[in-house]
Amino acid sequence: MLQKTRALRRASAAASARTAAHRPMTILGVASATLVGITLSVGLASTPAVGAMNAASAVTAPALDGAEPLAQIADDAAATLTQAKDAIAAAETLTDEVAASGLDVGAVTSVDTSDLEKDIDKLDDSEVTPVLLVGVLADKAEEETANVVADTEELRGALSAAQQKRAEEDAARIAAEQAAAQAAAEQQAAAALAAANTPDGAKASAREQMSSRYGWGDDQFSCLVSLWQKESSWNYQAYNPSGATGIPQSLPGSKMASAGADWQTSAATQIAWGLEYIADAYGTPCSAWSHSRATDWY
Incomplete structure (x- = not known):
């Protein structure tokens, strides 16, 4: 079920992903023209990965007409990175909880975070990454984060349902045991009374x-x-x-x-x-x- 719903989400998100990808490309064209106008000896600007970007240079980067400032791209990417790591931590915690419960939650017993982990590695790479490419990577990581969060919620629902079922079964079993014990006690009392009445x-x-x-x-x-x-x-x-x-x-x-x-x-x-x-x-x-x-x- 998780795989099917995840595939549907991927299909419905394809168009928006292509639209999102157009944003950094627009920025790239404008930025390239601006930078070429400044100096012919400087190629496409590069900057360290999200975790190692120079804050001062990012803040002073010019805001291009009709484009998102480079500093904002970096900030958004950093926020996306944090959310992605939180989503993976929550998924791993839930997977461990499902395993420890021993309950039947269906065919899917864990949340697949492999794609998101790859996206995080790219965003968190210590090597230099073009700042305008960061926006593309962040968009992809944001989409994959949403998938992981949705899958986690679905697995959490399956676990909750299994826990509720187990609780109901335990309550029914206890009630049956108590009823049997009560019946046995009544039978013993009746037998004792019958013996005492002879x-x-x-x-x-x-x-x-x-x-x-x-x-x-x-x-x-x-x-x-x-x-x-x-x-x-x-x-x-x-x-x-x-x-x-x-x-x-x-x-x-x-x-x-x-x-x-x-x-x-x-x-x-x-x-x-x-x-x-x-x-x-x-x-x-x-x-x-x-x-x-x-x-x-x-």
Whole structure:
């Protein structure tokens, strides 16, 4: 794409380049006539390259009628030289950035600055260059600088697009990973809840809670196992026509909401409420079990 657009730019610039080339030739003719009139022993004036031109002689050079002063030609060439070097530096920096990114920016991964480098070498030559030829070289360097700048901007756009695509892909990947992790966590929680809601899981939860919260040991646990086996067979979904609900057979079941909003689906929440009820009403599970055996309720 860069090569195609660059070729189009070159074609469209051809006419203007030929017009620009006419300027120094006009100056050359006028200057030659003037210089010949001054002395027959002096040929076409020469001056050092842009970097080595004598400023004093350039400033005092006569402004030819209808032509650009020689000093202005030198100044314009110096400015063009600076812009050209800046364009190459920017292109090289971007090329390095593209390489370091490892991104797919398309077929063109660098900016071709070889033609502009040749133009710079000619403008920056330490040998003596005819001052009127400097204008021609500067025009060519200016055109090539514009090409390099345009190519750099196009490659920068391709890199930015690739970076945006990579960012979107990374965001999508992270979102997918987070969703998968969330789903896995939910599955684990569901599996843990299902295991805790089995009779064996409920008994394990009861043993842990009564020990950590009330300091009751295995003797009290044994009484609790017998009590709630009689009441619900340790089934968290147990329901009595009287309205008694869950493992501890709370009447009504909504009382267990004081232990947690999930009282209808969590054996552990039902157990927490049941142990608190036993502690408040009977002191220990064994006392509650004795009362149940004597009265058939607790």
